[in-house]
Amino acid sequence: MTEAAGIFEQVVSFDPTVDFDAFLKxxxxxxxxxxxxxxxxxxxxxxxxxxxxxxxxxxxxxxxxGALPSKRIDYRDLVRRIHFRRIDSDFEADWTYYEAARRLFPKTYQGMVGFRPAWFVHIDPAATFPRYTKTVDISGRTGVHLGPLEDKHAAARLMELVEDAFDLCRYYHILVEAPHGKACAYKEMGKCPAPCDGSVSMESYRKVVDWSLRTLIDPRPLIRDQESRMKAAAAELRFESAAKIKQHIEQLSQLGKGPFRHLRPLPDFRYLCLQHGPKTGSAKVFVVTPGSIDHIASLIDAPVTAPSLLRLVFEQAERPTPSPPSLEDTERIGVVSHHLFTAKSHHGVFLPLADVEDKTLARAYRDLMKQKRPEEFDGEGIVKELQGIE
Incomplete structure (x- = not known):
């Protein structure tokens, strides 16, 4: 089978008439x-x-x-080949299983593999009436997708945070009536510039939206600016103003932490991923880009200097990525996103490609070695199972 040959590394034949113990070896x-x-x-x-x-x-x-007849499928009569691929980590297991299920069972795999989609927030500052929305669909839309986020609730919290921090419109159905809409209570509270009723132009409002987007991507410049303003206000004994600025800083400081710690524009969804290898001290190296996961190398020991490996990493990362992403690309991002938000004690190491160099690679390897290796298992240990029903 050409599909199986392209997925699995090894194949063995099964003949129920030959010695079974020899087969198992x-x-x-x-x-x-x-x-x-x-x-x-x-x-x-x-x-x-x-x-x-x-x-x-x-x-x-x-x-x-002496066993009684069973109604279960008699695999001994049906199966004649076993294609398999060794796995050494939960991440490798999920990735391999997804790719195999998608290619072998294209009509049924989606409802059976059990992977959650990655959540993003989307914004197009140049839109006629721009607004932030949460979504799992990252295909075919202009603007910017920011993520991944841990779940839809984290996406909703991020939108609330940015609306509060930048006094953006909360009621889109009123915004689209600009400049002839009727302003809501947020204008009276000084928490919205009210582009809906023409108090500010939509052009000015779009600039604020663009500013909020740039801050979500990198909040540090605005936080530094606000800290300077807070200190100046305190020095001038304007304590009420200083308190308000401090509150704003606390809002912005949530960015890049907790459920927002992996937030970045979709094109920057690029990682060097290290996972445990087959032996103690070994590691497998994966390159993750928007829509692709590739196992590119293995390490048998700690990397000291690795110019050839780094060259291979960046060559792989520079390959063109599809735009817009396909359904399969989106699903792969979901697989990676799941592991980004898994407990650090065993999820491997994900290092943003922008941060990859000799020193950070060596540190990533050390961090991986601190994580608990998958335990040997004496039972079958079924993790996932998909029946051939097509």
């Missing part, structure tokens, strides 16, 4: 994503397990003497 007792295929090499079942050998023994092993 051909596969590792390690984690794997694997495919059971029939005589025509058509997919029967796709699984992600923590122990391939035990999993195959359970499905393909001869029945116990």
């Amino acid at each position: 051909q596969v590792p007792a390690k984690g794997a994503v694997y495919l059971l295929a029939d005589e025509a090499d058509l997919p029967v079942q796709l699984l992600c397990v923590k122990n391939l050998r035990v999993s195959l023994k359970r499905r393909l092993g001869p029945p116990e003497p």
